[in-house]
Amino acid sequence: MRPFRLYLGGNFLAACGEWLDMVALNWAVLALTGSPVHLGIINACRLIPVFLLSVPAGILADRFDRRKLLIGIQTATILLTLLIGWLFYINSPFWLFAVAVCLRAIFQTMDPPIRNSMIPNLVPEHFLGRAIAMNTAALNLSRIIGPAIAGVLLATLDTQEVIWLGAGGLLIEWIALYVLRPVQKQVRSKNGMLKDDLQEAYSFIKNQRTVQSLLLLAVVPMVFGFPYTSMLPVFVDQLMNLGPGGFGALLSVSAVGAVLGSLWLSLRNEQARAGRLLILSVLGFGLSLLLFVLSTNFWLAAAMMFLVGLTGQTYRTMSRITMQKQVPDHLRGRIMSIALMDRGFIPLGAIVIGAVAGTAGALWAGVMMGAGCLLVTLAVLFTRRQIWQI
Template sequence: MVPPWIRVPGYGSHASGHLPRWRRPNPGHTLAARNPCTTEKAVLTDLDTSGTAPAPVREAPPRGSLAPDRGPPTQLPDAPGRPPAAPLAAGAFAALRHRNFRLFWFGQLFSLTGTWMQSTAQGWLVLELTNSELLLGLVTAASSLPVLLFTLYAGVVADRMEKRRIILAAQGAALVFALALGLLTGTGHITLGWILLLVLLFGTANAFEVPTRQSFFVDLVGKEDLTNAIALNSAAFNLTRVIGPAVAGVLIGTVGIAAAFFLNALSYLGVIGGLLLIRLPKFRPPPRTQSTVENLREGFAWIRGNRLPKTLVGLIAAFSILAFPYAMLLPVFARDVLGVGAPGLGALLSATGAGALAGGIALAVIGDRVRRGPLLLVSSLSFTSLLVAFAFSRSFTLSLVLLAAAGFTMILNNATTNALLQSLVPDALRGRVMSVYVFMFLGMTPVGSLQAGAVARWLGAPVALAGGGVVLLLVILIVWWRVPELREVR
């Protein structure tokens, strides 16, 4: 049975009298009583507020409890007593002062470059083998199918086991799979069946690695620099998104597709080496007092009982189904709509990555200086509108500009959603809640890829992308109208 105090004050229906003293809501923090001139527009008591009056002394929650981790009180920029803000340049790289994060971050630069090379080469290979947008969508869906099957369980594992070991095992397995894909392609034995099998294996490794990595950042930098670490990780992800596809496009046109797969296998050594050099306190597994099903139910109950996390998870699912399939359709746009071939595909992907890199750097610089609620609204509407505009573009140059702008707004949207959710989740549930986030982020991709592939086969790729974008715009507007807390959250 889920404990009744799993809900966050201000969201659940439990009266304060049924909550431990440290979980009872502060009447001064309710939305109706909040004075916008003296307090932050935080919606939850999870997001601690402080105004010009001294904050009441609170008893710290017990270690390992399911109470949201509040951290130190935050204040408005003009609130009295606020320490001087760190210089923008220093704040942009705050997480890199942590040795463990530096090792992991630079290792990721090598590994993710190879990942983007393989992703680009794989999409082109499938299109060359099958000449079918629907089968291209099927392969993309197959790569995400294991996320539907294993990610939620992976969140339980991440809360029970040492996270570094899980990530090491997943990266090592992916290295082997990349070698196999390169060998099959290089020797001419590659078929659609082999591709489907290998993407399923890759997807299984990702199902365990991604949610574990998302909850691993707090172990590397602590709560203070968590938002900056997420932003820098997004910047690294998108820096490699610029380099990887461009290199893959050159390789495909010169030495062949297999070279991209071999270089990806080699790139995994970077992150594996970084993980082996990281020094962490000895891991002490928590006592197992519940079954796996009960653990999963507990994570879902926390999300279901808290309106803001529930809304964030729902929004990311909508993006995964209606917007993110654009990446799967890019080979079709490059070959059939814009007529620019494999090098053009690499340029389109690199433009997206360049914009997303700029977005990650911008987010790292501004940090918490901008309210995350309005930032989420503007970035989500902008990203979706830019995708609709790209769907109707027939100019290669204009398409590059639109994708770069879409990449910029996409990373603002994704990283802000991630950081906001992580600021709300209690430590004891972090792995499970982030696994639900990844489940929606990646697990809904098969649904999105299949629907986009089917519509593209029937009506064309531009209609598939534009139609999904228009529906998503309506979803975003409805959510922002019905959930005012999301507009006001700090």
């Protein structure tokens, strides 16, 4: 288990470093330009490569040594992070920041499919579910610790210094990847042509109805549910009149629920009845969102937001565990790269739900989110009942 412990520790510190970088970058761009448009451009530069490069990264993960691929990706990411800090130091034009962020996003987008594909090579098969849950718990913990540290550091250090400290977390992960050695031999794809790799992945999905169901179910909460982080300021302001303090408190409560959900899954010895837990967690997620927007006081809203974090993270973790167990190792990179593209639907959902809030009001937007999760999940379950038996 030493290789997984090295991986887990390095991944946690790298995630904290990425939060330092993201908070410092967003804050500095807004402070320097005073323009929400420029802030949107920077974040678009981070998100656009998700749909373009996720599958190619999965193909690489199946063809080549995953550990060596991650070392190469981390090397490029560290160098580009240092460059972004240097650009702040010399007060470069905004377009140079955008180019550097976009270049770095290319490598950051390729990282998750390869990283998720490598976890089964680091642990015995019976420990896979717990390993995925532990890794998710570490990432959720970084969501709480990273921004908090970034806020303190930005009050005392320059932007480039905070970004460079974030690169330090990536460097520690690079060292961990260099030292660790997988315990399970990777089974590599033997296809000679790119089209053969794509055809093999497509044929597998076409013939595996359970995998189809998991991919379909993954889209539902991403479109209807997970945009809640983008919509939360609207709900807090228009429905609850809580102000920025209430917004921060509710976001923190959600993060605590997410951490506890992934920790609970990491302590389960068995992942039996995974399909039932997957469906129930999505339904619980939708119901919690619905009750949240209907809450009449802060404490009820906080309790519902805790459940939103708990059930939402339980779903996402179980979705990853269940998918990993359905896929052979030589296809793992390609299938996981497709599955991980689900995060690209969150901005799409935010646009749709934001439009509803702008025309019909925040309450109806929130009702659409919760009810959409519930109804569409039940529709998927009704048409693909085998997912309940996984």
